Structures are given as structure tokens and as C-alpha cells.
Amino acid sequence: MSTTPQWIMIGGEGPESYNKNSSYQRRLLEAAKEKMSEAITAKLSLDLISDRFGVADFGCASGPNTFVAVQNIIDAVEDKYRKETGLNPADNIEFQVLFNDFTTNDFNTLFQSLPPGRRYYSSGVPGSFYNRVLPKESFHIGVINYALNFTSKVPEGITDRDSPLWNKDIHCTGFNQAVKKAYLDQYLSDIKNLLDARAEELVPGGLMLLFGSCLQDGVKMSETFMGIVLDIVGASLNDLAQLGLIDQKEVDSFTTPLYFAEEGELRQIIEENGKYTVEAFEDIIQPNGEFPYLDPKILADSFKAIFGAFLSAHFGIDAMRKVFELVEVKAREEFSHIRKANLGMQYLIVLRKN
Numbered sequence: 001m002s003t004t005p006q007w008i009m010i011g012g013e014g015p016e017s018y019n020k021n022s023s024y025q026r027r028l029l030e031a032a033k034e035k036m037s038e039a040i041t042a043k044l045s046l047d048l049i050s051d052r053f054g055v056a057d058f059g060c061a062s063g064p065n066t067f068v069a070v071q072n073i074i075d076a077v078e079d080k081y082r083k084e085t086g087l088n089p090a091d092n093i094e095f096q097v098l099f100n101d102f103t104t105n106d107f108n109t110l111f112q113s114l115p116p117g118r119r120y121y122s123s124g125v126p127g128s129f130y131n132r133v134l135p136k137e138s139f140h141i142g143v144i145n146y147a148l149n150f151t152s153k154v155p156e157g158i159t160d161r162d163s164p165l166w167n168k169d170i171h172c173t174g175f176n177q178a179v180k181k182a183y184l185d186q187y188l189s190d191i192k193n194l195l196d197a198r199a200e201e202l203v204p205g206g207l208m209l210l211f212g213s214c215l216q217d218g219v220k221m222s223e224t225f226m227g228i229v230l231d232i233v234g235a236s237l238n239d240l241a242q243l244g245l246i247d248q249k250e251v252d253s254f255t256t257p258l259y260f261a262e263e264g265e266l267r268q269i270i271e272e273n274g275k276y277t278v279e280a281f282e283d284i285i286q287p288n289g290e291f292p293y294l295d296p297k298i299l300a301d302s303f304k305a306i307f308g309a310f311l312s313a314h315f316g317i318d319a320m321r322k323v324f325e326l327v328e329v330k331a332r333e334e335f336s337h338i339r340k341a342n343l344g345m346q347y348l349i350v351l352r353k354n
Contacts, residue, residue, distance in 0.1 A: 029065060029068050029069050029072065029145065029211060030068070031284050031285065031346075032211060032282070032284045032348040033072050035280065035282050035284070035348055036072060036073070036076065036209060036348060036350075037072070037075070037076040037079070039207070039209075039279055039280050039348075039350040040073070040076040040077060040080060040141070040207065041076065041079070041080045042279075043207060043279045043350065043352050044077070044080065044140075044141070044205075044206075044207055045205050046080070046081070046084050046085070047205075048140050048203060048205055048206065049077060049080070049081050049093065049140075050093070051092060051093060051094065052093070052094050052096065053077060053093055053094070053095050053096070053140050054095075054096050054097075054098065054138060054139035054140050054141075055070050055073050055074065055095060055096070055097045055098070055120070055139060055140065055141050055142070055143070056097070056098040056099075056100060056125070056134065056139040056141075056142045056143070056201075057069060057070055057097070057098070057099055057100065057142070057143050057144075057145070058100045058101075058129040058133075058142060058143070058144045058147065058198075059100065059101055059129055059144055059145070059146075059147030059150075060099040060100060060101050060105070060110065061101060061105065061106075061110075062105065062106040062107075062109040062110045062113075063109065063110050063113045064113060065145060066099060066110070066145070067113070067114070067115050067118075069143045069145055069209075069211075070097050070120070070143070071115070071118075073141050073143065073209070074095055074097075074119060074120060077089075077093075077095075077141070078090075078093070081093065090119070094120075094121065095119060095120035095121070096120060096121045096122070096123070097120045097121070097122045097123075098122075098123055098124075098125050098134065098139060099122065099123070099124050099125065100124075100125040100126070100127065100129055100133055100134075101126070102126065102127070102128065103126040103127070105126070107124045107126075110124070111124070128152065129144070129147070129194055129197070129198075130152045130190050130193045130194050130197070131193065131197055132197045132200055132201065133197070133201075134201040135201070136200055136201060137200075137201070137202070137203045137204070138201055138203075139201060139202060139203070139206065140202075140203055140206045140207070141206060141207045141208075141209065142198055142201075142202060142206070142207070142208045142209070143208075143209045143210075143211070144208070144209070144210050144211070144212070145211045145212070146211060146212050146213065147212070148191070148194075148210060148212045148261075148266075149212060149213065149258050149259060149260050149261075150257060150258060151183070151186045151187055151190050151257045151258065151259055152186070152190045152193075152257070153186065153257055154186075154255055154256075154257050155182035155183055155185065155186045156182070157182065158179065158182060158183075158255055159253040159254070159255055160253075161252060161253070164178065165178055165179060165182050167179045167255055168252065169222075169231070169234055169255070170230060170233060170234040170237065170254055170255050170256055171221065171227070171230045171231075171234075171255065171256045171258055172221055172258070172259055172260075173220060173221050173222040173227065173231070174215075174219075174220030174221040174222060174223075174227075175220055175222065183259040184259065184261075184265065186259070187259040187261060187265075187269075188269060191269050191270075192269070192273060195269075195270070195273045195275060195276070196273070196275065199275040199276070199353055202353045203353070204353055204354075205352060205353060206352070206353050207279075207350060207351065207352055207353075208276065208349075208350075208351040208353070209348065209349070209350055209351075210347070210348070210349040210350075210351070211284075211346075211347070211348055212346075212347060213226070213260065213344050213345065213346055213347070214260060214261050214262060214263050214265075214266050214344065214345050214347060215260050215261065215262045215263065215342075215344055215345070216262070216263060216342065216344060216345055217262045217263055217264045218262070219262070219342050219344070221260055223341065223342045224260070224341055224342045224343070224344050225338055225341040225342070225343065225344070226260065226344070227260075227341075228334070228337065228338050228341050229299065229303055229327070229331065229338065230256070230258075232327050232330045232331060232334065233303070233307065233311075233323060233327055235326075235330060236323045236324075236326035236327050236330060237251045237254065237315075237323055238251055239326055240315075240319060240322055240323060240326070245319060245322065246315050246319050250314065250315065254314055254315075256307075256310065260344070263345055263347075266347075266349075267281065270349070270351065274354075275353065275354055276351035276352060276353055276354060277351070277352045277354060278349070278350075278351060279350040279351065279352050280348060280349065280350035281347065281348075281349050281350075282347060282348045282349075283345050283346065283347060284346045284347060284348050285346075296328050296329075296331035296332040296335055297328050299327075299328075299331050299338075300324045300325075300327045300328035300331060301324075303324065303327065304320075304321075304324040304327075308320050308324070311323060
């Protein structure tokens with residue numbers, strides 16, 4: 001059986017790149033900045049803010065959002081230190097930022113884009129964040145931004161037409177309970193591994209900040225904005241197969257290693273892990289809501305930046321581009337439906353290592 005290709009964003013700084021098409025994720029970081037700063041002020045012990053302070057971004061992609069996330073953290077740590085000691089943090093603290101993602105991530109663009117005048121030293125940490133990637137107790141605050149929805153692999157049987165778990169859709173829609181359970185079981189295993197690995201690497205009392213999107217309890221994925229667009233991507237792939245541009249069997253066996261947990265599922269996974277105290281589980285309301293400002297072209301470009309490299313690995317880059325040309329057309333036809341979809345929950349979760 002073939003392994004699931006690593007999920008990476010389209011690199012570089014071109015018009016198709018994640019670098020140019022990730023403003024929505026950045027807005028969550030901006031909307032959550034005040035709550036994140038409050039959590040760091042209240043929950044991070046001053047004793048942990050010493051001469052060397054480590055920040056790690058797991059699943060950093062190629063920028064620029066990782067720079068916003070780590071700078072917000074550094075600003076909050078410096079502000080706490082300044083207020084509680086009366087000292088200048090620039091004179092007493094050196095920050096090290098560790099950027100982690102798959103080995104195939106575009107680290108070149110990431111490091112070429114490092115902000116001038118930054119107040120930290122930086123290094124890259126290649127490897128899957130479902131496993132250990134750092135020495136024990138080597139950082140003080142970690143962040144994961146819109147990366148908890150990816151599973152390490154597609155569950156067994158999902159892409160096999162002869163399996164009772166075969167999923168004809170390209171994602172876990174939520175309507176087939178057997179398929180949903182298979183994805184949830186894989187998600188449970190992956191998030192447990194992720195939390196266990198970070199608990200080894202994080203200093204006692206250190207914080208993990210989790211930003212992302214989950215479903216409201218009882219809501220099906222295909223009832224959400226993201227689910228509707230994924231269904232449009234699937235329909236576009238089938239259109240290309242009917243035109244003979246790609247193989248229908250390849251489309252039938254294609255699915256994404258994505259699972260959007262319900263809020264209750266995510267809470268339960270974290271609580272049962274037992275290695276952290278949940279200090280905050282906030283629903284972050286973005287000032288502009290979820291994508292109301294987009295036109296179908298920007299929507300298609302945004303999804304291409306996230307999903308394009310994964311589709312290219314299966315069908316080739318020409319087919320991928322044709323898919324998103326169709327996505328734009330179909331999104332225009334269904335845009336009123338998309339805008340009325342369930343918004344889901346955009347969250348900030350703050351965990352403190354026990």
C-alpha cells in the first residue's frame with residue numbers, strides 16, 4: 001500500500017504560494033492576540049523567563065504567519081518581564097525561535113523572509129510533529145497554527161473500493177458514521193502522539209498555544225464552509241475524469257488526510273491526555289467573520305495554496321491547476337450557499353504542562 005504524501009503548502013512567493021494566500025489564518029492570530037497575551041501574562045511563571053527563552057512553531061509552513069505568531073509571543077513575554085521586574089528584557093533575555101515542519105517544507109522561502117530587526121535567533125527543525133523533533137525540556141512556549149486538522153495518514157480501508165470503509169468523497173464529510181469513526185480513531189492516535197511528544201520537549205510549566213478550526217458539536221463537515229469547498233474540489237476532480245484528463249480510478253481512490261474534530265471531541269482528547277492543564281479554550285470571533293469578503297477567485301487561490309501541492313502529488317500540476325479553475329467557476333455558482341454555511345469554531349487553546 002502506498003503511503004500518504006506529506007502535506008505541504010505551495011512554497012515560494014509566487015501568486016499560487018501559501019505565502020501570498022494565507023491572510024485568513026493570519027487574521028485569527030491577530031484577533032486572538034489580546035487573549036493570548038493575557039494567558040501568557042497570567043499563566044507563564046516569571047521563573048521561566050530567564051536569560052535564554054525558547055519558542056517553537058510546529059507546522060510553520062513557509063511564512064509569513066509564523067512570524068506573526070512568534071512575534072506576538074515574544075512581545076507578550078517581554079511585556080510580562082518588563083512589568084513584573086522593572087528591567088529591560090532586551091538587556092537580559094535572548095530568544096531562540098525553532099521553526100518546525102516536514103523536510104519537504106520550503107524552508108528557503110521561510111528563512112529568506114525572516115523579518116529584519118527581529119529580536120530572536122532562529123533555526124529550522126525538520127520532521128513530523130507527531131514525533132519527537134527536539135531534545136527534552138528544550139523550549140518554553142510552543143505554537144501550532146491551523147495544523148491540528150491534518151492526520152499523519154489516511155485511515156486503512158478508506159481508499160480501497162473493496163473495503164466497507166471505502167469513502168467515495170475526498171474528505172470525511174461526517175455523514176458516513178463508519179468513515180467518521182475511522183478518521184476519528186486515526187485523529188485520536190495522532191493527537192495523542194503529538195501531545196506526548198510536546199510534553200517531553202516542553203519545560204515544566206511551559207505553554208502550548210493551539211490556534212485552529214473545529215466543528216460545533218453535531219455539525220457535519222459538509223455543512224461547513226470548508227466542507228462545501230472540499231466537495232466542490234471533489235466534483236471538479238470528477239469532471240476532469242469524465243473529460244478523460246485524469247483517471248477515474250485515481251479519483252475514486254483519492255482522499256485527504258484531514259479530520260476536523262468537533263469541539264467536544266477535541267476537549268476530550270486533551271483532557272484524557274493528562275499531561276497538561278487547560279488554561280483557556282476560547283472561541284475567537286474574527287472581525288470580518290469567515291470569508292465574507294472573498295470573491296470566488298480569491299477563494300480558489302486560497303485553497304490552491306493549501307491543497308495544491310497535495311493534489312499535484314497525485315494528479316500532476318497541470319491537472320491541479322485545471323481543478324482550481326473549475327473550483328472558481330463552481331464556487332461562483334454556489335457562492336451564496338457557501339456564505340450561508342456553518343461557520344464552525346475558530347479557537348485558541350492554551351495548555352500548561354503539568
